[in-house]
Amino acid sequence: MIIDDQHYDIIIVGTGAGGGTLAQKLAPTGKRILVLERGDRMPLEEQNRANVDVFQKGRYRSPEQWYDTEGEPFSPQMNYAVGGNTKIYNATLMRMRERDFEAVTYQDGITPEWPIKYADWEPYYTQAEQLYQVHGDQQSDPTEPAHSQAYPYSAIDHPKLMEPIVKLIKAEGLHPTSLPTSLTRREDDPSGDAEVFGIDLALKYDNVTLRTAALVTALHTNPSGTEIKAVQAEIRIDAQTDAQTDAQTNAQTGTGAAADTEIQRETFLFTADIVVLACGAVNSAALMLDSANEKHPDGLANGSSMLGRNLMKHLMTVIIERDATKNDGTFIPSISVNDYYWGDQRGYYDYPMGHIENSGGLLQDLIFAESPPLLSVLARFLPDEGLTRLAKRSIGWWAHTGVLPNPNNRVYWQTKSRYGRPKKKLRYEFTPNNLEAHDRLVYRWMGVLKDMENTGQELRQSTVYPRGESPIQVTGYQCGTARMGTDPATSVLDLNCRTHEIDNLYVVDSSFFPSCASVSPALTVMANALRVGEHLIERVGGSQR
Ligand SMILES: Cc1cc2nc3c(=O)[nH]c(=O)nc-3n(C[C@H](O)[C@H](O)[C@H](O)COP(=O)(O)OP(=O)(O)OC[C@H]3O[C@@H](n4cnc5c(N)ncnc54)[C@H](O)[C@@H]3O)c2cc1C
Secondary structure: OEEEEEEEEEEEEOOOHHHHHHHHHHHHHOOOEEEEOOOEOOOHHHHOOOOOHHHHOOOOOOOOOEEOOOOOEEOOOOOOEOOHHHHOOOOEOOOOOHHHHOOOEEOOEEOOOOOOOHHHHHHHHHHHHHHOOEEEOOOOOOOOOOOOOOOOEEOOOOOHHHHHHHHHHHHOOOOOEEOOEEEOOOOOOOEOOOHHHHHHHHOOOOOEEEEOOEEEEEEEEOOOOOOEEEEEEEEEHHHOOOHHHHHHHHHHHOOOOOOOOOOOEEEEEEEEEEEEEOOOHHHHHHHHHHOOOOOOOOOOOOOOOOOOEOOEOOEEEEEEEEOOOOOOOOOOOOEEEOOOOOOEOOOOEOOOOOEEEEOOOHHHOHHHHHOOHHHHHHHHHOOHHHHHHHHHOEEEEEEEEOEOOOOOOEEEEEEEEEOOEEEEEEEEEOOOOOHHHHHHHHHHHHHHHHHHHHHOOOOOOOOOOOEEEOOOOOOOOOEOOOOEOOOOOOOOEOOOOEEOOOOOEEEOOHHHOOOEOOOOOHHHHHHHHHHHHHHHHHHHOOOOO
């Protein structure tokens, strides 16, 4: 084991929406910051996918297996790379609605009220939209909360083939608006993510060090359990780019220069005044649970027994309109409809139903590639050409519905003995709730599609709309496993996302969500990282360079 002789002010684990954004916020303080990321930089051609390959090879799944409620293994759709899941996300960055922060009555129950309300989130949403260069239009959606500043860029135009469809949606009396989207305005890498707008900006400061291929495996506390003393990581030796550490590694392991081809890992211990986890809701909880010790027998900072519990991800169903106008399969998603967000007056349904957005070209929609039963079965058997043809004659719509927290939905480690040896499995148990609201949204939208087909010439008559709910391996929208709250008996994190029990341990990924709204979570994760960043700057001091 190598003990790094540098002591850091702050260690951040993970470089996605939470970690990448936080690193960028803290970099100008001049404090010594170490960022540990289990993945590598992702090649551009992997990011700009627009190919049938996404259907057939499970290309964007992580190498490990998690185990579902029945104990069945699956490979989660998780992207371990610099930028995390934002490297493969759709870059749709929406604010949660003002009421989403209150106790909302869903058909299946009442969501917990957030301890911080929209008015206090607003400035951080604005900062996050500026940082991530969000292109949007806050005027036309009646559910859009008030903005103190307009989006930094006006909304992108709808692709030509969607323009008549937008008109048809309006003719239905609905309010289609542009999906707020993060764009770099760079041709080689158009989608805005936490590598481009987070880590790369942070690395412009020489007080920030990034170590890739650095899998954090344990956190060690002091004997009284009140502070994290060391962060343990397995680092792939050939991935170390820091000359000083290479020299140190070579001296200590006697391996000479790091081997080019052979993958060797070395265990490192790093120390810092403050440790921030941003591994994603499942992996941060798993790491804290796995780091249990005498003072924290059920996992770090888990006196409430809430760590790993209340796992949420919104319900998602893709609805396919077949035989639509021919398209190239690669246009970007651009339409958002929130008329059913809080219910359906025409359908006399008073509970929140959720959000509709179009999928964009189906050849680049990774979640669709995992999802629809009809098309995905076809996809397994169709030759590439047939599949491409099918995708190019289809338009996809996503229905998103929020879910309620349930302590029985959770991640935890299960240890079983196999051939006399203990084997650990990460259990990911999620039973969806709020299903009727979601079904109603899906059927309502199919009704709208039918109406549009009857009135518009652009859409051919469909007799059936193939549709499919996102399956278990679609885990990218996870949240809630270390909820934020004022009461240490029922929450893991305080209002600054510091654990109630360990003074220098923070979590800034999507773990902190007390409830899960129908809009996607990434902008709220980014806004929260900026908010927590402000607190950390106050805590550690340091100049703003
Ligand atoms: C295909 C897809 C499309 C999506 N589209 C959208 C969208 O359009 N809009 C939206 O709002 N949301 C979208 N999401 C969800 C969005 O990507 C997540 O909400 C967001 O990235 C969560 O941020 P995070 O910081 O919690 O985790 P992540 O962004 O996943 O970052 C976690 C980071 O931690 C690293 N890590 C994990 N464990 C360790 C460890 N032990 N040691 C070191 N590093 C570790 C990972 O490699 C990763 O870099 C999408 C997700 C997917 C998968």
